[in-house]
Amino acid sequence: MKRREFITLLGGAAVAWPVAARAQQAAMPVIGVLSAEWPDLFTDRLRAFHDGLRETGYVEGRNVAIEYRWAEGRNDRLPALAAELVRRQVSVIVTAGSTPATLAAREATTTIPILFYIGANPVEVGLVTSLSRPGGNLTGVVTLNVEGVAKRLELLHELVPTATIIAALVNPTAPVLAETMTRDLQAAARTLALELHVLHARSEREIDTAFATLVQLRAGALVIGTDALFNSRSEQLAGLALRHAVPAIYQFREFVSAGGLMSYSTTVVDTYRPLGVYTGRILKGEKPADLPVQQATRLELIINMKTAKALGISVPLPLIGRADEVIE
Numbered sequence: 091m092k093r094r095e096f097i098t099l100l101g102g103a104a105v106a107w108p109v110a111a112r113a114q115q116a117a118m119p120v121i122g123v124l125s126a127e128w129p130d131l132f133t134d135r136l137r138a139f140h141d142g143l144r145e146t147g148y149v150e151g152r153n154v155a156i157e158y159r160w161a162e163g164r165n166d167r168l169p170a171l172a173a174e175l176v177r178r179q180v181s182v183i184v185t186a187g188s189t190p191a192t193l194a195a196r197e198a199t200t201t202i203p204i205l206f207y208i209g210a211n212p213v214e215v216g217l218v219t220s221l222s223r224p225g226g227n228l229t230g231v232v233t234l235n236v237e238g239v240a241k242r243l244e245l246l247h248e249l250v251p252t253a254t255i256i257a258a259l260v261n262p263t264a265p266v267l268a269e270t271m272t273r274d275l276q277a278a279a280r281t282l283a284l285e286l287h288v289l290h291a292r293s294e295r296e297i298d299t300a301f302a303t304l305v306q307l308r309a310g311a312l313v314i315g316t317d318a319l320f321n322s323r324s325e326q327l328a329g330l331a332l333r334h335a336v337p338a339i340y341q342f343r344e345f346v347s348a349g350g351l352m353s354y355s356t357t358v359v360d361t362y363r364p365l366g367v368y369t370g371r372i373l374k375g376e377k378p379a380d381l382p383v384q385q386a387t388r389l390e391l392i393i394n395m396k397t398a399k400a401l402g403i404s405v406p407l408p409l410i411g412r413a414d415e416v417i418e
Contacts, residue, residue, distance in 0.1 A: 119154050119182075119373050122175035124195055126161045126168060126188040126264075126318035135187065135362045142366020148373060161191070163319040165263040168194035176202060182372050184365065185230075187358070188318055190264045192217060196228060203378045204228045207365050209235030209316050209341075212383060215266050221383040229378040231365050233356040233386045235316050235341045239271045240278035242339045242354050245391065246311045247282050248409055249352070250337050253310025255285045257336075259300055260315035262290045271315045297323060301330045312338040314345070324348040328397075337401055346392045346417060351401065356386040390414035 125132065140150065148154040157178060159171040172194040175183055182203045185191040192206040196217065204227055206217065212232055218224035221232075243256065258275050260268040272288050279286035287307050289300040297320075304312060314320055314327060321342065328350035331338040340346075341355035364384050372378065394417045398405050410416060 120178065120180045121154060121156045121369060121373075122178065122180035122183045123156060123158045123186055124168065124172055124175060124183055124188075124191045125159070125186040126163065126165055126191050127186070128162050128322050129158065129160050131322060132186065134359050138359045138362035139184075139186070139366040139369075142363040142368075143370050145363075145367055146370025146374065148370050154373065161188075161318070163322055165190045165261075165318075169197065172198035182369055184369055186362075186365075189215065189236075189267050190318075192228070192230075193266065200227060202227065203372045204230075205365060205368050205372065205378070206230035207233070207362065209233045209237075210267060210270055211237065214270070218383060221385065223379070224381065224383055225379050227378050229381045229383055230368065231361055231384045231386065233358065233361060234389060235355050236267060236270055237274070238341070238354060238389060239313065239315065240274045241389075242341075242352075243275055243278045243284075243313050244282070245352065245354055245409070246313060246337060246339045247284065249405065250311050250403065253337070254283075255287070255307060255309045256311050256313065257287045257289055257300075257304040257307060257309035258313045258315060259289050259291055259297075259320070261292055261317040261319050263292045264317055267316060275313060292319070294323060294326065297326060298330070301334055301336075304336065305334055309336065312336050314338060314340040316341055324350065332397060332400060335401055337403060343390070343392050343415070346394045346397075349394065349397055351394055351397045351403075353392045354389060356389055360388075361386045392417065 150156050161167040168191050176198045183195045185195050185206045187207050189208045189210045192208055195204045207230055212218045217228050260271055262268050276286055289303055291297045291300045324344045325348040328345055328348040337351050339352040340350055343353050346353045391413045392415045393413045
C-alpha cells in the first residue's frame with residue numbers, strides 16, 4: 091500500500107470513529123424519572139433503583155441515560171414535566187413515589203411505558219385493569235402506604251385511647267390521594283367511634299396554620315397523610331407535634347428519626363430495587379401489560395420512646411412488642 095493511500099485510510103477512520111461513537115450514544119435508551127419529591131430526599135431510594143437496573147445489565151452513563159424531573163412538592167408542575175419527557179422521547183417513564191406524577195404521566199402518553207411506585211391502589215384510581223394483568227402501558231410497584239392510613243389511626247387510638255377527637259392532615263393538590271385517605275379515615279373513625287376533622291395544607295405556611303387549627307379543635311391526636319410535601323417537612327411536622335403536645339403518626343421512619351412519635355409503612359428502599367428490575371426488563375423489550383403489578387407486603391412500626399415520654403404517654407407493652415424498632 092502506498093504511503094498516501096495509508097494516510098487517506100487513516101484519516102477516514104479518524105472521522106468514522108467519532109461518528110460511530112455518536113451513533114452508539116444516540117442509540118442509548120433514556121429513562122425519564124418523574125417525581126413530586128426533592129432529589130436530596132431520594133438518595134437511598136435511587137441507589138436501590140440503580141441496584142435493580144444493574145441486575146438487568148443497565149448502568150447509568152454506560153449503556154443507559156437517565157433524565158430526572160423533580161416537582162419539589164409542586165404537584166401543579168407535574169403535567170408540564172411529564173410533557174417534557176414525552177417530547178424527549180424517552181424509552182420509559184418511571185414515576186418515583188408519587189401518585190400525582192403517575193396520573194400526570196398517564197395523561198401525557200398512552201404509548202411510552204410507565205412504571206409507577208405508588209401508595210394508592212392502582213386499580214381504584216384507574217391506572218391498571220387488574221394487578222395481575224395491568225393492560226395498557228402502565229405497571230409497577232404498589233405499597234400499602236395509602237391503604238395503611240386507616241391502620242395508622244387504629245394504632246394511634248391504641249396508644250391514646252382517651253383521645254376522642256382526631257385530626258388528619260392531607261394535601262388537596264393531590265386530590266386522588268386526599269379523597270382516598272379521607273374516605274378511609276372517616277370509615278375507620280366511625281368504627282372506632284371517633285370524631286374526625288380533616289385539615290388541608292398545600293405549603294409550609296399552611297402546615298403551621300393546620301396545627302393552630304387542630305389546637306382550636308382540641309384534637310387529641312393527628313394522622314399525617316401521605317404526600318411529597320409532608321415527606322420533605324419531617325422535622326417541621328415532628329417539631330410542631332411536640333410543641334403543641336399532639337401525638338402524631340406518619341408513614342416514614344424519617345418522621346420518627348426527626349423526633350416524631352410513630353411511623354407505620356413499608357420499607358421503601360427495599361421495594362425500589364424491584365422497580366429498577368422492571369425498568370430493565372421493559373428496556374429489554376417486555377411490555378407493561380405483561381408484567382403484574384408487584385405489591386409490597388412488609389410493614390414496619392417504629393416508635394420514638396423519648397418523644398412518648400416528652401408527651402407524657404405510657405406506651406402499652408403489646409404495642410412495644412409489635413414494634414419493629416423502638417428509638418430510645
